[in-house]
Amino acid sequence: MYAHSTRSHIPQPPHSAGTPYKGLRAAIDPNQIPSPIDTIEADQERWDDQTYMTLPGKHPPLSTTDFVAMDQGNTSPRYIRMSTWNVPSNSRLASDCEIPIAAIIQPFADQDPREEPVPLVDTGEIGPARCERCRGAIYAATKQKVCHVSFVFLVCYNLLIPRVRVRAVMPEYFCNLDANMLRLDYLQRPELNKGTVDFAVPEEYWAPHPPPSIRPLYHSMLPEPTTSRRIPVPMDYVFAFDVSQEAVHTGFLQTACNVLIELLYGRDDTIPPCFPPSSRIAILAFDRTLQFYNLSTDVDGQPPMLVVPDVDDVFLPATSGLFVNPAEHRDAITNLLTALPARHKQSYETEAALGSALSAGLAALAGRGGQVVVFAATLPTIGVGFLQPLVDEAVMYGTEKERTLFEPREETWKDLGEQCATEGIGVSMFLGMSRSIDIASIGLVSSLSGGEMYFLPKFDPGRSGAVLASQFRRLISRTTVYSCSMRVRTSVGLRIAAQYGNFYEGAASDMEFGTVDADKAICVTFEHASRLDDRQYTFIQSAILYTAVTGERRVRVHNLALRVVSLAGNVFQLADMDAAVSYMVREAVSKLPSMRLTQIHEALTERCALILYAYRKFCAAAAAPTQLILPEAFRALPLYILAMMKVKPLKGRNVAADVRNYHAHKLSALGARSVMHHLYPRMLALHDLDDTTALPDENGRIQLPSLMRDSHLFMESHGVYLIDNEDMMMLWIGSSASPQVLKDLLDVDDMLNIEPRLTHLPHLPTRLSTQVRNVLAQRLARRGYAPRFIVTRQNMDGSEIEFSDMLVEDQNNAAMSYLDYLCLVHKQIHTALTTGASIASGGGFRSMPW
Incomplete structure (x- = not known):
């Protein structure tokens, strides 16, 4: 849009100090190292005009992609996202691959307006059909085994000996079968054909009164309850x-x-x-x-x-x-x-x-x-x-007292x-x-x-x-519910290993929430209890019992069927980096009270190297050790691991404890999409927008502009850039920015006339102003709120340090640049491949110079 005769890349803006790489560094072109941008935009382009069908066996859209899902009896990845959609058949294979088996569950995630709403099933006083043994709800995957007299619960069926596998159907649930051995009312019962269902529940599901507290925090003047359960009422x-x-x-x-x-x-x-x-x-x-x-x-x-x-x-x-x-x-x-x-x-x-x-x-x-x-x-x-x-x-960092913060x-x-x-x-x-x-x-x-x-x-x-x-x-x-209790169940062969998020874990390992909203997610990790049969699926069911804001007591059930595989290549084939990264950052944050920051950084780097080494060892063993071979699903994993070390809860140097703890609280509950955007902020070059970008076409659709990499190496002194990490949105203006760009965007023609305390872009009739405001409006509609907006000018405003620290590919935030970090990871993998040294041993990353 705005042409320039010369293109001058900027030196790195003022930033917090980083860590240099020690040792010989390979000559690698920064333009050739893996970037998440190409993958993100290719995935968005793929799903722009295509509906995602939720049956298992294929890779779902990335969490950063706007897509439309059709529920075919398997829940949408909007609600449950797995770190791998092909589950290893045994613990040995899982250990070899090093990919954690984790689920990011966001039970009330906002849907795309084009999707069908979650169906509500009211079975009256009998309540949802549930297994007598595992208490799991009926699952749509059982559709071909549900008949007029019996049904099978796939969550626990492997536990049951043949003569008791089938559970008798309640009289109210009776229905005849058609010629294909399906119930005649199959299409009329969402619980038999949908992966995500809301059930209206009877009185036995009402929230119980908790027992008296040992340490009461107030004196109650209310009379003792006359019933054991609370009548659901609208939220106060x-x-x-x-x-x-x-x-x-x-x-x-x-x-x-x-x-x-x-x-x-x-x-x-x-x-x-x-x-x-x-x-x-x-x-x-x-x-x-x-x-x-x-x-x-x-x-x-x-x-x-x-x-x-x-x-x-x-x-x-x-x-x-x-x-x-x-x-x-x-x-x-x-x-x-x-x-x-x-x-x-x-x-x-x-x-x-x-x-x-x-x-x-x-x-x-x-x-x-x-x-x-x-x-x-x-x-x-x-x-x-x-x-x-x-x-x-400040005196506590680097000491044993650090964790008390x-x-x-x-x-x-x-x-x-x-x-x-x-x-x-x-x-x-x-x-x-x-x-x-x-x-x-x-x-x-x-x-x-x-x-x-x-x-x-x-x-x-x-x-x-x-x-x-x-x-x-x-x-x-936003969608908010209260008085919630959540439990995740698995089929035989898997069991819950750990649960991460903002909740209270009761004695029965149920997750108790005062409230749950559309933006909250929890993470559940699984481990093998026995060998899985690769000829069958394994199942995960999440059930959250809640009271709606309008006062109805309900349970929302998410069901997910996953393929079981016996080869490492198949595990990596359908691995999901978004879910894996969301789990790893939660795990790292959860260690803050028990480990020092340097130890957490070492553990993150070690995990990154182990995953990439496992792929080389089991899936690309024929390649030369000097080659850097990355699995397609984890091409940008080193970048996201490095970005974790640069977020405020985990970054080095002195960061106020309040700032660390606030962001730790936030990261522990974010959905996968928000985590990815927070770790690797979205950055746009506003001065280079095409004339048609971010403007409605003949069908009213808006094509969003392409993103750029988060590094000063790709910035120019005449540029105007917008960077957004979900918590803060910053507009950086180069010292040589065109007066016409400034006039079209901010209604000033000189950098010195820009109001540094500007909190939003002015509403101007220019094309550039309309384009940028359309981009911001789309993001506002997607996440539901507007983050802080800050304008910073090159070499003029102190807030430029905050901007530069968001360029996670640069050397800053007490950590390496992306290029140096990739060299470090590659060197360690090369050493392990050529010498047989164990990455997880004392000769691994823990001994590497930082």
Whole structure:
């Protein structure tokens, strides 16, 4: 679009220090080393006009691909993504291949609008058909064995001796067979022909009341329940606002109150409301006291305030009037949220009892479940779970005390998270602090209850207000369920080895969540319990019991059939790098409390080398040892392993503990797509867009521009680049950028006139502005929120360091460049092939110089 006579590549922008490669380095052209971009774009092109059919035996679309799936009785990879779609038949083969058998399960992932919605099956009081032995639900793969008098459950059938393999069908499930030996109602029963099904469930599936806590965190004034199970009701919300001096003076409280009003009631005709119409809300303010409000009545336009002054002894001051429907009490709620910031404007309270506020939210929702959304800006130095300011954390890195930065300093926060999870309450936090708030401690409540954290340090309404509004809207509007219990089952021969994610694992190894939403995923790894038969399929079933936001109790079942193979080549053939990488980053993050960062880095590198060495040894043994041979599915694995070492939880050097712990919490629950985009940010050259790119064609479809590699080696001084890692979006402007490009994109013709605090692109009638805004709109629609937007100019703005650190192929973030790292991995594999040394031994990566 904008021609230049000269093309000058830039030197590496200012960045955090990296680690050089020591030793002889092969002369490799950076343009020739494997890149994920070509694979990602080729896969997207393949599935643009093709529907993915979910029957087993083929490679599904990548997690980064937008695709349409047709459920043929096997669940979509949108919900379950396997690290290999061909399961090794025995533990020896699995060990030889070194590919972990892992599933990334995202039970409520957003569907493509062109796909059929998940069917809802209501079998009345009998509930879903389940096996008497394994308690698994009926599976669509049994369609040819389901008849008018009996059916087989494939999850456990190998356990059953022949005479008891077949389970009798309930009378209500009786149906005759057709000439093909299929039930006449086969097509009318989604549970027999779909891989993902919702079941409406009867009373026996209602959430039980948890037993009394050994360490109660509040005094309950409610009567003892008269039944053993809770009646499902629409999800209620408690909004808790920090009204301490810092929250008020930074504008954090004002912004939060304004955004909540918009979410509840909309603004003019531009911002529609998005709050669930059947839900109720309660509002709580906290500093040195807890301030409840009776929203059912108002006096002189303001709801009465009920104060609990003792934050060490939490109780509810009222049993009625705290929860109301927002539509029915609009005036009281609007008046309160409008007056709250002004009421505390002259406050000199510097302390806020966050733990007590969370205990109060737990007390308010106990017995029915729901969600607590808290806005906090101050370290909780008083009340329940009070914390002392953290000593200088920089001196702890590289020592045995390093791991304590990732552990809670007060066990009360763990108790809070566990009690919220068992009560069916999810806790989400917006953190707008200017000093450390000890996320390792307070964040445990969100991690254990299935909630989410939003990190807005040094909150500034001008820069962070739009981000908070976008995140808050996504939190309320996305699919969210509560009072959840999840279990994953496998057919005979496999068993659960470990489970990773933000949940509380109960005594029976069930995963308990206060809330689960569309953006949350968990990871389950499997190991062999016995040999699998490669003439049959192996099966995985995920079942999550939940209460919908509208109050219906349901169970969502995902069923997956996988081929069993006996050759290493077949395992690698259908390996899935997206799922494998998502598992490996979760495993690495989970080791932060028990291992030092250098040890985690060594373990990641060792795993990378082992996988690539296994492929060379068992699938490409005839190739010369000097050749770098990579499996097709894992061509970019070294790059993603290196990127893991550069993300904030795992990178070297000094990173604030709050920053590490926030990103560790986030990575532990991201779906595979978000993980891949976070590890390898998407980067666009905006100055080189074609005239038709990102503009609607005659059919209204938009062709997105091609991505570029994350390295300064491919950037030019006249360029304008956009990079996006899901958490932050940065616009980098080269020092020689064309004035016409600046005019078309930012409405200025000189770099010096660019507003560095710009939070969004201006709406201009130019073609370039329209193209870029179309790209951003597509990403907003896909993920549901807008990340932070930052403009940085070459050699002018301090934020350029953050931009450069997102170029993961460069030498930065206390780690090597991609080229150097690839040389290191290749050297180790070559040594193992020529000398027979074990990569996992002391002569492996652990002895390599860094």
